[in-house]
Amino acid sequence: MPRKKKDSKEKKESQLIQSAKGVRDLLPEEQPWWRRVREVSEEIADFYNFHRIDTPILERAELFERGVGAGTDIVEKEMYFVKAGKDRLVLRPEGTAPTLRAYLEHGLSSMGQPVKLYYTGSMFRHEQPQAGRYREHHQVGFEILGGEPDPLYDAQAILIGLRLLESLRLKKLVVRLNSIGCRTCRPPYRKKLVDYYRRFEGKLCKDCKRRINANPLRLLDCKNEDCVALKARAPIMMDHLCSSCRNHFKGVLEYLDEVTLSYTLDPYLVRGLDYYNRTVVEFYVEDLNIALGGGGRYDYLGELVSGRRTDLPAVGFSLGMERIIEAMKGQAVGGRGRSKPRVFLIQIGAEAKRKALSLIEKFREANIKVIESLGRGSLKAQLRIADREGVDLALLFGQREVFEGTVIIRDMKNGSQETVPLEKIVDEMKRRL
Ligand code: HAM
16 A cells, blocks of 8 residues: 555544544543532532523524524534534534523423523533633533522622632632623614724724624624724723613622622623623633633523513523633642542452342442452452552452351451351441441
């Protein structure tokens, strides 16, 4: 075979055992962090009375086109379309629109006013992979749907986001806040913003030139040096809020002051999704310049998604789990490992091996974690593994023990052994552990 052809064949074959670009495996060594983030999220959800919801990974593209917005990066260039049948389906890029879709579809308003829902799961965005940016990432999200558009709920959502991060023992957390107004005050502000930027159109980056028409608020979000310089003199939403938006935002800040939650007002915070109104929030770690999470109020999303006039006040946030874990590692905050096994079952001979599984089940019923290496036959090999696992006790179960209906308990620290009748072994272990 010619060398070139051979090389490309080899390359193709080696790609078969490589994950696709921008997605990755979460290997066992990573799992203690994931476990900790999931467990703390559940504890927080439980405490604040949020109900778990799982929505499908596949959704109709239109849900996000209407909800997240046609002019957003997510919808414009990052959605993964799934080719199968006639439906225009995508892998969900975010969890808020699906949660709200499920709320409307199943009439979840009957669960209470408001309904509090939380989720964890994969989101997919076709982004350029880089540090902290993946094509599959995971979020934990909290959404408060229905009820009144009370600023109390905005404050509660912000508080819960911060408490979750604090419970993971993350330090130097920063909450950035802004209000981006409503249907009344945003359009005239947007016009002012566009008028301002039109004067400097020649200096804007390629993306911002497009944003002037498609999504002018995002001009304030651009990281390009020239655009950042222009931003300093741009009009800000805070100066143009209508009285009810101003009062609402004042209310949010007062509630946050009440719980002495410190925040930074950031007049340039606009968020990358269209569905927000009024309060927007992002969570940062001081020394890590990427958002751990974000959210805000989205009172119009119900209407955008259903196409009907619906009065559905809503507010929520979600946190990027990869980014949280990155921050935990950066700050040397540990994960939560698997519970440490304390007992190792050693079996010798075919009869003992046959009975080993049911013996393990007895321990499971008593909630005593027992590990084993059933594939191995030799006593020495199994003892070595028990030693490596650092267990306190080993159970020796051989031909003779099966015959006599006993088990030997071996103390791994001092090597002492005791023979115990099989029917008493669980109680004896309970006593010793
Ligand atoms: P988002 O800001 O697009 O908001 O995403 C939330 C968080 O997910 C981000 O702050 C970031 O930590 C993480 N994230 C986003 N994209 C990536 C990526 N490509 N790789 C790694 N992490 C990423 C939302 O999705 C809204 N649904 C949040 C919300 C909930 N608003 C109201 N409720």
